[in-house]
Amino acid sequence: MMTVWAVALGLLALAALPFRNIITDMCQREAQTRLGQVPVVLLRLAARRVPREWRDDFHAEWLAELSDIRLATSEVPVTGLVRQVLFALSLLVHSRAVAREFTGERLPWIPRPPPRGISMRRALASARRRMARSLRPGLAPASPRISGGGAVSLRWPVALVATAALAAASTFFIMSLTQKGAGPQSPGIPSAAAGTLDPHYLSVNVPVASSELLADDTGPSTARMLTADVEAELKKLAPGRSAGFMMVFAPSPTRDIAQGITAASLVVGILRTNDPEEFKYAVGEGFWTGDSQEITIRVFLLQQPRPGS
Amino acid sequence: MAVAQLLAVFLADTARSRYGYELMQATRFQSGKLYPILGRLTRSGWLVREREDIDPEQEGRPARYLYRLTEYGTRSARLELAALREKTSVPQLQDLRPWPAGRLT
Numbered sequence: 347m348m349t350v351w352a353v354a355l356g357l358l359a360l361a362a363l364p365f366r367n368i369i370t371d372m373c374q375r376e377a378q379t380r381l382g383q384v385p386v387v388l389l390r391l392a393a394r395r396v397p398r399e400w401r402d403d404f405h406a407e408w409l410a411e412l413s414d415i416r417l418a419t420s421e422v423p424v425t426g427l428v429r430q431v432l433f434a435l436s437l438l439v440h441s442r443a444v445a446r447e448f449t450g451e452r453l454p455w456i457p458r459p460p461p462r463g464i465s466m467r468r469a470l471a472s473a474r475r476r477m478a479r480s481l482r483p484g485l486a487p488a489s490p491r492i493s494g495g496g497a498v499s500l501r502w503p504v505a506l507v508a509t510a511a512l513a514a515a516s517t518f519f520i521m522s523l524t525q526k527g528a529g530p531q532s533p534g535i536p537s538a539a540a541g542t543l544d545p546h547y548l549s550v551n552v553p554v555a556s557s558e559l560l561a562d563d564t565g566p567s568t569a570r571m572l573t574a575d576v577e578a579e580l581k582k583l584a585p586g587r588s589a590g591f592m593m594v595f596a597p598s599p600t601r602d603i604a605q606g607i608t609a610a611s612l613v614v615g616i617l618r619t620n621d622p623e624e625f626k627y628a629v630g631e632g633f634w635t636g637d638s639q640e641i642t643i644r645v646f647l648l649q650q651p652r653p654g655s
Numbered sequence: 656m657a658v659a660q661l662l663a664v665f666l667a668d669t670a671r672s673r674y675g676y677e678l679m680q681a682t683r684f685q686s687g688k689l690y691p692i693l694g695r696l697t698r699s700g701w702l703v704r705e706r707e708d709i710d711p712e713q714e715g716r717p718a719r720y721l722y723r724l725t726e727y728g729t730r731s732a733r734l735e736l737a738a739l740r741e742k743t744s745v746p747q748l749q750d751l752r753p754w755p756a757g758r759l760t
Contacts (some may be wrong), residue, residue, distance in 0.1 A: 406717065406718075406720075407675070407719075407720040408675075408686075409717055410674075410716070410717040410718060410719045410720065411674070411675045411676045411686070411719070413716050413717055414674070414676040414716070414719070415676055417716065418676070432685065433679075433685075433686045434686075436685040436686045436687035436688070437686045437687055437690070439687050440686075440687030440688070440690070440691060443687070443691045444687075444690040444691050444694055445694075446691075446694075447690075447691040447692075447693075447694030447695045447698065448694035448697065448698060449694075449698075450698045560703060560725065562725075562726060565725070565726060565727075566726065569727075604697065604704055607698055608697055608698065608700050608703065608704075609700070611698050611699050611700045612700030612725070612727060614700075615699065615700055615727060615731070616727070619727075632698075632700075
């Protein structure tokens with residue numbers, strides 16, 4: 347039997363001999379195409395690790411870069427493939443860090459709970475499972491029944507206990523998250539001002555569009571106007587007080603989130619640089635919001651007035 | 656130091672927009688190291704990110720995303736790099752003085 351197969355294979359090889367070059371060429375092209383797709387697939391996987399609203403944007407940028415690498419290394423295919431794969435692999439590993447740095451948020455899709463959070467999450471999941479089991483009539487474990495005077499099902503009391511456990515677990519879980527600092531991070535208040543923030547905040551609306559602030563020609567004058575407006579409002583409403591924390595919401599009529607966040611962060615920097623007296627201790631955070639034509643600045647003041655004022 | 660290295664590339668010509676691969680070649684950073692820094696600088700308002708305005712079919716390649724220093728970024732980057740240089744600079748030889756005799760006992 348083996349001999350028959352060996353002879354058949356030999357004959358097949360002999361028959362294929364004249365087409366050897368064609369077959370080799372086909373195999374080469376097949377391998378080239380398949381290998382060329384590897385970085386593209388890796389980039390697609392990397393983009394899937396990014397939040398949905400940013401996914402297409404990042405994917406388009408990375409594909410353009412890949413195309414540049416491909417063009418630059420078209421003469422050296424092996425080097426080119428290695429560079430493309432390294433480019434895509436590096437992004438695949440760091441795509442969440444990239445998104446986090448661009449958005450400035452530790453988003454819920456990043457599974458980075460504190461150690462205590464993990465155990466609380468397990469407890470929460472376990473409590474939820476127990477409650478689901480107790481509420482499912484068909485699959486519920488044999489519920490104890492009190493006999494005599496009519497059968498009273500203990501299913502609902504069990505459900506109530508489970509709900510209470512679930513609520514307690516949720517509370518602990520949320521508390522553990524707040525204590526350990528998970529979730530969106532804000533810069534800390536400087537130690538000099540810690541614990542002395544006024545709970546009430548001032549809200550200042552400045553009629554400025556993000557695009558005006560970011561444009562090179564109108565940017566400086568817009569920044570001056572914004573600083574003057576905020577300064578005047580602070581002097582009028584809270585004379586002699588310093589800001590401890592500010593939140594800036596910058597709009598983007600084109601719904602360009604990056605533009606909004608950039609403008610908001612820029613305002614934080616402008617206020618800290620141009621208004622050292624009021625914003626000496628201030629830290630802040632910039633956010634994008636809506637599509638209006640005005641920037642909203644919320645200023646949380648330090649409780650004590652500035653010395654000498 | 657990585658941020659400083661990247662900023663130095665941008666400061667070489669502040670008016671010029673640069674794209675990722677160009678920056679990777681200039682800094683020798685891998686993409687996973689470069690993009691988080693670009694993100695941080697963009698979010699802080701030091702860089703502006705914009706899509707290249709070209710016709711991909713005509714150019715034969717997709718539109719790139721370009722990064723450019725803002726005026727605020729240029730000013731801040733220069734100040735920060737100067738401060739860093741001051742901190743890390745080696746003292747000039749003429750500033751070094753021998754320790755007074757008898758103090759190192």
